[in-house]
Amino acid sequence: MTVKRHVFSPLSNRSYRTFFFSQVFTDLGNWMDLLALGALITFTWKLGLEANSAAVIAMGAPFLLIGPFASVWVDRLSSRMVLLLSTFLRVLVIIGFLLAQNLYMLLPLIFLKSTLASISEPARQSLLRHLVPAEEMAEASALGQMVSNGMKMIGPAIGGLLLTFSSPAAVFAVEGVLYLIGWFIMLALPRVQAAADYSRDEKHGFLRDVAEGIRFLFGNPLIRSAVMIVGLSMFIIFLYDGFFPPLVQALGMDTLGYGLVTGAVGAGSVLGALLTGQFTQWRNWPILFMAVGRIVSGLLLLVAAAGVLYGFAHGNTAFWVVLFAVTGAVGVGMTVPYAYLLQTQTPKELIGRVSAVAMAVQGIAIFTAPSIGAILGNWLGLGWVFVLAGGFTVLLGAASMWRAQEKKRLTTSANM
Numbered sequence: 001m002t003v004k005r006h007v008f009s010p011l012s013n014r015s016y017r018t019f020f021f022s023q024v025f026t027d028l029g030n031w032m033d034l035l036a037l038g039a040l041i042t043f044t045w046k047l048g049l050e051a052n053s054a055a056v057i058a059m060g061a062p063f064l065l066i067g068p069f070a071s072v073w074v075d076r077l078s079s080r081m082v083l084l085l086s087t088f089l090r091v092l093v094i095i096g097f098l099l100a101q102n103l104y105m106l107l108p109l110i111f112l113k114s115t116l117a118s119i120s121e122p123a124r125q126s127l128l129r130h131l132v133p134a135e136e137m138a139e140a141s142a143l144g145q146m147v148s149n150g151m152k153m154i155g156p157a158i159g160g161l162l163l164t165f166s167s168p169a170a171v172f173a174v175e176g177v178l179y180l181i182g183w184f185i186m187l188a189l190p191r192v193q194a195a196a197d198y199s200r201d202e203k204h205g206f207l208r209d210v211a212e213g214i215r216f217l218f219g220n221p222l223i224r225s226a227v228m229i230v231g232l233s234m235f236i237i238f239l240y241d242g243f244f245p246p247l248v249q250a251l252g253m254d255t256l257g258y259g260l261v262t263g264a265v266g267a268g269s270v271l272g273a274l275l276t277g278q279f280t281q282w283r284n285w286p287i288l289f290m291a292v293g294r295i296v297s298g299l300l301l302l303v304a305a306a307g308v309l310y311g312f313a314h315g316n317t318a319f320w321v322v323l324f325a326v327t328g329a330v331g332v333g334m335t336v337p338y339a340y341l342l343q344t345q346t347p348k349e350l351i352g353r354v355s356a357v358a359m360a361v362q363g364i365a366i367f368t369a370p371s372i373g374a375i376l377g378n379w380l381g382l383g384w385v386f387v388l389a390g391g392f393t394v395l396l397g398a399a400s401m402w403r404a405q406e407k408k409r410l411t412t413s414a415n416m
Contacts, residue, residue, distance in 0.1 A: 031155025067118030074352030142277025153266030213353025252315030268328025293333030294397030301390030
């Protein structure tokens with residue numbers, strides 16, 4: 001008799017349940033200091049845009065410069081050990097945040113924290129592969145995205161609340177405690193072999209191992225398509241991400257509306273993750289599912305652009321809350337299949353390297369897009385930035401759908 005699976009089925013697995021709750025605490029810690037670092041730099045130390053920009057660069061650079069190389073050791077060593085070590089070291093970095101007296105002490109600590117994150121995330125992906133059977137990977141991927149999106153919403157909210165009543169130091173202290181709780185939970189994770197134990201015995205050089213992960217990612221059609229869809233989508237998103245507050249204002253809403261719309265995006269993404277994990281028929285055509293999601297997301301962005309340019313639904317908070325909740329839900333239709341494909345299409349011995357390279361591709365998009373978006377905003381105006389973003393997203397979805405159908409036809413012809 002076949003047991004009917006649902007989105008929470010992986011939680012019946014004790015090892016995955018331990019993994020899941022450790023992720024809840026560490027992801028919450030990851031997002032706690034987002035506002036606190038900015039508050040420390042801007043309000044406590046009275047520094048300007050250059051200092052904040054330097055902090056952003058220090059946060060993002062390790063995912064591009066270090067992650068793809070450090071991930072070799074993720075595959076060569078036990079992912080459990082790497083995850084435990086990187087999490088504990090992050091606790092020490094947070095102590096460094098508490099002791100930092102100026103920007104020159106803080107920036108290396110931010111860089112180190114992101115370096116540890118660029119190592120721990122591939123390790124987490126590698127460990128997940130050991131803990132969850134293939135038939136439950138779609139549900140586990142959805143749960144992972146649910147936690148990630150939920151903590152991305154809850155973490156800054158808690159951090160902001162603490163800043164209202166206290167100081168950045170209090171936020172860092174709570175963050176350190178959260179990491180420590182996550183680390184103690186991780187101690188209950190089962191011991192796993194190094195991923196390299198699953199590969200042939202032939203010894204590789206370090207750079208050859210790095211290149212092997214890159215070659216596999218761009219050589220596998222499904223993973224390559226998924227990574228390119230996500231990478232280009234992230235580029236488009238970060239073209240307009242900094243314009244979200246003025247967008248809400250242009251749509252006729254006040255500060256309360258901004259809070260409601262922002263919360264709606266986060267709540268929608270959590271609900272979308274749960275629905276994607278509950279109804280997993282998309283596993284048969286993940287790229288097509290991602291492509292349709294891109295088209296819907298693009299059309300929703302065009303509705304927002306119409307609100308700015310033509311006053312459509314101006315001041316109708318309820319309408320925009322619903323629209324942005326749907327936008328958040330549809331967005332998860334891209335990230336869950338993406339995570340699922342990385343897990344199911346990548347050999348165990350390469351999962352750390354492939355995950356790190358995929359993160360680096362997204363990092364390139366995130367680094368380059370905001371400055372281009374600022375130029376476009378000054379040149380074209382707010383509304384037309386969203387027209388371009390929506391149009392490009394629809395085109396990306398349509399092109400991805402065409403490519404998915406083309407590959408399906410070619411595969412069918414080859415099998416005849």
